[in-house]
Amino acid sequence: MYLEFKSKLSDSFLKTVSAYANYNDGIIQFWVDDSGNSVHFKDLQELSLRIENKINDSIRPVPEYSIEIDEIKEIVELKVYESGLKPYLYKNRAYMRRDFSSLPIDDRDEMKRLILEGLKQNYEDLPPTNQELTFNLLEEALRKKMNMDKLSLDILKILGLYDDRKGYNLAAQIISDENNIRMIDIVTFGIDINEFKEKILIENVSILSAYNQAVEV
Template structure:
């Protein structure tokens, strides 16, 4: 067993796992196994109850907003499975920074990705943002058609007739516009 984009091993409980909780919450979720070394060997933890409380307190005290997670202690091998679910209230921050997984490493997101996470948390995409500096209508195309081939009424049928619209590829430049 090895670490992946959605699986992280931690032999002990230190604050380094909190970046990964942020990353899992911001993206597809994932699992952190405590008491397992980087090679996937089970080492176990000495006190599962205390360890679970420590993990829970660290998450609750440092990740904002509160992520959705489940702790599953395993008495047999003395490990703890922390399952972090992908969150809806993105971005999830640790020390005012958002993180993502890059293969098996956890890294800070850049400014553009942070903006995308903020929009995703508001259920908005970049494409849906209003643009104040552009008039994104077909008015320009209508004017050009009226000037170049004296068309007074502009419809989708007009485009098909002029072979400006290809059902498979969208608009083409058959009219030389």
């Protein structure tokens, strides 16, 4: 579970609420400095009410959350739970956690995946535009691991990659030898996350090949 400290109440915490509700349960402790110590705000009940009003007025749909007041530590603790009606939007944008920040989701595929998850559908089960897929790398991997002679359509069905009615799905496209998917971004940071020393993009290849390339990097 993620944990974030806020030494004051500003609307920026609503981005974190969106990120928690979309992906992972998380906690925000208010009137706490970066070391986890209280800054001794007195009217915790009023602060709790302001937090509740901001969430109810600003996040759509309203996520599942709870607010607790710790009079001894002099803090207010907000717990946000990953919820089912995704995406949860703040100012018409959905957010996700990356490192120690809450960032807007700009990737269209990730946004579609989040919407489908909210509709109780899996992104990987959707059919791709291209149904002309090859699986030489998968066949080679199965031959090495399972002594399989040939990759048949029946095996692809067993693996959940092919359906007689819908054809191949996006999971199959991810595993296929060639695709149009941006697989992995690898970044070497400098002295902080604002400095990129090196960036490597692995795309348009099977996820099996992308994995091996990532390990080599």
